[in-house]
Each structure stands twice: as structure tokens, then as C-alpha cells.
Amino acid sequence: SQQGEEDPQALSIQEGENATMNCSYKTSINNLQWYRQNSGRGLVHLILIRSNEREKHSGRLRVTLDTSKKSSSLLITASRAADTASYFCATDGWFGNEKLTFGTGTRLTIIP
């Protein structure tokens, strides 16, 4: 069963625009991660945010975390065609064990 639900399920934007994806989860966590999956490929880690952090940046990526609402958002600024992929959030659960539970994913399409 999924811990996280991504919203929207699919998103299409013009190249150069910003893309925002949201993730909601059910149980308390120690950290939340975002992964990207290109079509037919494996998942690639993008960024990890800990439960005591509210915002984190990595290049064109900005992640926020609101533990009171059990939600996170991933913002990709100045999108590029190469950003076309599915994006998943993943959570570890309160006890901080090593297992990750993945959300349903957002399929992002960047229109050149």
C-alpha cells in the first residue's frame, strides 16, 4: 500500500515554466525523499528532507515539508525538456527504519 499520494497525477507545462508537485502521506516520518524516473529506467534520488527541516534546495529543485499537514511539495524551476519524467515521493515511517514506501507519482511532461 502507498504511504504517499502525489498530486497532480499528470502535469504538462511549457519549457521554462515552473512545475510544482505535491505529496501527502499518512503516518509520521523521519525523512521524506523525492525520486525521478525516466521512462523505462530506474528511479534516481533527487533530494532528502528531514522531519525537522521545512525547506531544502538543490540546484533548480526546491522541496518543502509540512509535518503538521503531512505534506511535501517539489518545485522545479525553469523547467527543461530533460525534466520530463515521473516524480515520486518516498517516506520512511516513524521508526526511521531503512524501508521506503513510495507514492503514486506525478507524470511531468515539459513541452518544448
Next chain:
Amino acid sequence: DARVTQTPRDKVTEMGQEVTMRCQPILGHNTVFWYRQTMMQGLELLAYFRNRAPLDDSGMPKDRFSAEMPDATLATLKIQPSEPRDSAVYFCASGPGTGQAGELFFGEGSRLTVL
């Protein structure tokens, strides 16, 4: 460039046949995970190893699936007998195993089609 290697990349088989998927984790990583990805269920955790010991295989149908780590460089996932509902992409991932969830490194997956 360290990476997780999975074989085969694609497998088409008939119902009832045995299927074995293999994974070579990144050298030095001591946690290994098997995930299954389908359109309907998304990514499901099947099994999880730490230092070659199975810690959690609750997501795996026990009657037909088995997962092992014969040594630190090889993890296997076996399905016997296979059924059409097993058609999916199976991913292996490894991690440095710090005791808390950290970055996982995924292989490219094994796409299984059971006819």
C-alpha cells in the same frame, strides 16, 4: 561509476515457468531492496535485506516468491511457478545501510511478462 546491475532486462515466459532475477548491488552497500512496479499498484516493496539477512519479506507472496542473497555481491528473486499477474517491472535497489532510511540506488529493472 558505481551502479546497481540487474539481469535480465527483459524476460518473457509462459505461465508455470520458473523465473530468476538477479541483482548486483553497489560494492560496499549492505542493504538491498526488491520492489515491484505495476500501473495499478505502483511501487511495492517485496523484500529487504541487511548484511545479507532478510529483514522483511512481508510484501512478497510466500507461496511462489523467494528472495535470497547468496553473497554480498548477488541478490536473487525467484518466482516459481510464475503467473500472468506477476507481469511487472522488478527493481533492485541498494543503500549504504546507515540504520536510517537514506538514498537508495536503483537498478534499471527487469521487465517480466508472463503469458
